[in-house]
Structures are given as C-alpha cells and as structure tokens.
Amino acid sequence: QFTEEKLGQAEKTELDAHLENLLSKAECTKLWTEKIMKQTEVLLQPNPNARIEEFVYEKLDRKAPSRMNNPELLGQYMIDAGNEFGPGTAYGNALIKCGETQKRIGTADRELIQTSAINFLTPLKNFIEGDYKTITKERKLLQNKRLDLDAAKTRLKKAKVAEARAASEQEVRITQSEFDRQAEITRLLLEGISSTHAHHLRCLNDFVEAQMTYYAQCYQYMLDLQKQLGSFPSTFLSNNNQSSSTPVQSISTPSVLASASASLPSVSNSIVTSGISELKSSSGSRKARVLYDYDAANSSELSLLADEVITVYSIPGMDSDWLMGERGNQKGKVPITYLELLN
Numbered sequence: 465q466f467t468e469e470k471l472g473q474a475e476k477t478e479l480d481a482h483l484e485n486l487l488s489k490a491e492c493t494k495l496w497t498e499k500i501m502k503q504t505e506v507l508l509q510p511n512p513n514a515r516i517e518e519f520v521y522e523k524l525d526r527k528a529p530s531r532m533n534n535p536e537l538l539g540q541y542m543i544d545a546g547n548e549f550g551p552g553t554a555y556g557n558a559l560i561k562c563g564e565t566q567k568r569i570g571t572a573d574r575e576l577i578q579t580s581a582i583n584f585l586t587p588l589k590n591f592i593e594g595d596y597k598t599i600t601k602e603r604k605l606l607q608n609k610r611l612d613l614d615a616a617k618t619r620l621k622k623a624k625v626a627e628a629r630a631a632s633e634q635e636v637r638i639t640q641s642e643f644d645r646q647a648e649i650t651r652l653l654l655e656g657i658s659s660t661h662a663h664h665l666r667c668l669n670d671f672v673e674a675q676m677t678y679y680a681q682c683y684q685y686m687l688d689l690q691k692q693l694g695s696f697p698s699t700f701l702s703n704n705n706q707s708s709s710t711p712v713q714s715i716s717t718p719s720v721l722a723s724a725s726a727s728l729p730s731v732s733n734s735i736v737t738s739g740i741s742e743l744k745s746s747s748g749s750r751k752a753r754v755l756y757d758y759d760a761a762n763s764s765e766l767s768l769l770a771d772e773v774i775t776v777y778s779i780p781g782m783d784s785d786w787l788m789g790e791r792g793n794q795k796g797k798v799p800i801t802y803l804e805l806l807n
Contacts (some may be wrong), residue, residue, distance in 0.1 A: 470474075472800055474612075476614060476741035477610055477613055477614050477617075477643070479610075479647070480647075482651070483650070483651055483654070484646060486651060486654035486655060486657070487603065487654060489657055490596070490599055490653070490654050490657050493591075493596075493657055493660065493661070494591075494596045495591065497588050498592060499592060500588065501585060501588040501589060501592070502524060504580070504584065504585060504671075505585065508576070508577045508580055508581075509577070523628065524788065532570070533570050533573055533574065533766075534570070534630070535566045535567065535570035535573055536566070536567050536570030536571070537564075537566065537570075538566050538661050539562075539563040539565070539566030539567035539568075540563065540567065540572060541563070541568075542559045542560070542562050542563030542566060543559070543560050543563035543564065543567075544558030544563075545559050545563075546558070546560035546563060558693060561689060561693065562693075563595065563711060564690060565685050565686065565688070565689040568681075568685050569681075569682050569685055570610045572678050573678070573683060575677075575678070576674055576675065576677075576678040579670075579673075579674040580671055580674050583667055583670035583671065583674065584667045584668070584670060584671035584674075584777070586666065587614040587663060588636065588667070591660055593665070595656070599650075599653050599654065599777070600652045600654065602646070602649055602653055602719045603650060605646055605650075606643075606646045606647060606649075609643040609646045609647075610643055611637070612639045612642070612643070613639040613640055613642075614645045615634040615639075616632065616636045616638075616639045617636055620632035620633060620635075620636055638639050644788070650786045651785070661692060675753040691756055694782055694799060694801050694802065695758065695759070695761065695799070717801050748774055748776070748777065749775050749776060749790075750775070750788075750805050750806065751771050751773055751774070751775060751776075751805075751806040752766045752772075752773070752774055752775075752776045752789075752803040752804060752805050752806060753771065753772075753803070753804045753806060754769060754772050754800055754802060754803060754804075755770065755803065755804055756768075756770050756800065757769055757770050758798065758802050760796060763796075764796055764797055765796045765797045765798065766789045766795060766796030766797065766798050768796060768798060768802060772791070773806070774789045774790060774791045774792075774798070775790040775791075776788065776789050776798065776803065776805075777790075782797075785799060785801070786798065786799055786800065787800055787803070
C-alpha cells in the first residue's frame with residue numbers, strides 16, 4: 465500500500481485539518497526546543513570538549529569530575545602571582561583582590577549553570593526524550609492504521625465475488641474503527657503541546673531570573689572591586705605611558721540591571737574632565753556629593769561617607785586624581801573618583 469501510494473497508484477486517506485495542524489505544531493515545537501536547548505548548553509559551557517565529556521559521563525551514569533572553571537582558574541593565577549610579587553606591594557595586593565573577585569564570579573557562574581540545568585534544560589530535555597517520543601510512537605502507529613485501512617479499501621474495490629466483498633467490507637469496518645480510535649489517541653496527545661508551551665514558559669522565566677541574579681552578582685562584585693582599587697594611591701593607578709592627569713573614571717550603572725535589582729548602589733559618571741579642569745584652574749571651591757564610603761589611608765586624607773556633601777577645592781602642585789575636601793573643621797585629600805561635583 466505504501467509503495468503504491470508513493471508511485472501514485474493508490475488513494476490515501478487524508479487526516480483531518482485539525483489533526484494535521486496539531487502534528488505540525490508538535491514538529492515545530494520539537495525542532496525549536498532542540499535548537500534552544502543545544503544553544504543554551506553552548507552558552508553555559510562554551511568549551512565543546514567539556515560538553516562532550518559531560519555527555520559521556522551522563523551516558524555512563526557517572527558524575528563528571530569537578531574542576532575549576534575559567535573565572536576561577538584566572539582568579540587562582542592572579543592570587544598566586546600576587547603572593548609571588550608580594551601582598552605588601554600595590555600590584556601584588558591588586559592582583560590578589562582581582563583574583564578573589566574572579567573566583568567569586570566563578571562561583572556565581574557555577575550556580576547559574578546548576579540552576580539553569582535544573583529549571584530550564586531538564587524540562588526541555590524531558591519533553592524531547594519523553595513526551596515527544598510518545599507522540600512519535602503513536603503517530604507511527606496511526607500511520608500503520610491508516611495504511612491498513614487504505615489497503616482494506618483497495619481490496620474492497622477489487623473484490624468481485626459476493627463473499628469476498630462481504631469479507632472486505634467487514635475488514636474495512638474493523639480497520640476504520642481502529643484508525644479512528646488511534647487518531648483520537650494521537651489527537652489527545654498532540655493537544656497537550658499547549659500545556660507543554662505553558663510549562664516551558666514558566667521554565668523560561670526561571671532561566672531569566674537565574675541570569676538576572678548572576679549578572680547582578682557579577683556587577684556587584686566588580687563594583688566592590690572598583691571601590692577597593694580606587695582606594696589605592698593614584699600613582700599606582702595611572703598608566704606608565706600616559707599623563708597622570710587622566711582620572712580613573714567610574715562606570716555607569718546599566719539601567720536594566722538597576723531596575724532589576726534595586727538593592728544595587730547607583731554609580732555616577734558625572735565627573736567630567738571639563739568640570740575638574742575648571743575647578744583646578746580656578747582658586748574657588750565647589751560642593752560635591754560623595755558617591756561611596758572611603759576610609760582614609762593616612763592622616764593627610766579625609767574619610768568619607770556615601771551621600772554626604774562636602775566642599776572641595778584644588779591647591780597648586782596637587783596630584784591630578786585628588787582634591788582637598790572640607791567637612792566642618794576637618795579637611796584632607798579625597799579621590800575625585802568618589803565625588804560628584806554639584807552645580
């Protein structure tokens with residue numbers, strides 16, 4: 465029957481439009497679920513060799529050996545280098561601080577992979593290896609029932625003797641009943657695809673939340689690191705090949721991340737070169753808002769509290785990355801990267 469259909473020598477019973485649409489929707493869902501799942505795995509683990517190794521261990525039903533990820537490995541190298549150069553040196557201390565931050569990012573990366581695997585990848589894989597396999601099995605069974613029905617119809621057309629026609633009619637009734645029953649079973653399974661979409665939507669929300677948490681953690685870690693490096697003497701922060709007049713600018717807070725995590729402090733980038741230059745070229749003073757807490761490294765500096773307003777001015781011969789700050793009877797040097805000049 466199948467061969468004759470392919471050759472155009474036999475008629476074929478067509479499925480109803482609703483069932484055909486459900487089959488098309490299921491096939492489309494399977495195709496894109498596989499693509500999204502595979503690309504998510506690439507995103508979470510860019511190393512193809514590591515992905516293959518994890519796949520092999522999974523097939524062997526064994527746990528893959530734990531090893532350091534890229535941020536953790538970089539962090540360990542930085543810490544080792546910092547200890548080698550000396551934690552008491554500016555560069556060694558900075559390397560250790562950067563290394564510790566990289567390792568914290570590595571830990572956050574592990575948590576993202578674990579959470580995404582459980583809440584997002586596993587449900588997608590369960591659909592491909594479970595629900596869709598069942599649909600495929602019932603769909604093949606429906607195809608066989610349809611072929612049996614059409615073969616019975618062909619035999620009925622060719623029957624010439626009364627007994628043969630009666631037997632063929634009985635066969636058609638039986639195969640039609642079996643085909644209708646299998647079509648109903650397949651239809652019920654396929655209508656579950658809508659529930660699958662709803663479930664995958666919830667899983668997608670979980671994945672987005674895991675990513676939001678990860679990027680918020682990374683941003684907070686780097687913000688803390690920038691504050692720590694900003695407290696170093698400015699002579700160590702300037703590039704050896706550049707003029708020391710270039711201030712170390714603070715980064716801007718991404719608006720999406722700021723709205724997603726209200727607990728993160730905002731970082732101002734409103735200290736512009738023109739404003740600093742204007743203040744340094746004049747003998748006057750300006751009001752400035754403190755962006756972060758700052759602990760004075762020695763008696764010549766002034767400790768700061770976030771959001772307080774102080775008076776700042778420049779004195780001849782002063783380092784370009786610092787200003788003099790006054791708060792009541794207290795005064796001392798303050799780093800300009802911790803300030804926002806006010807109009």
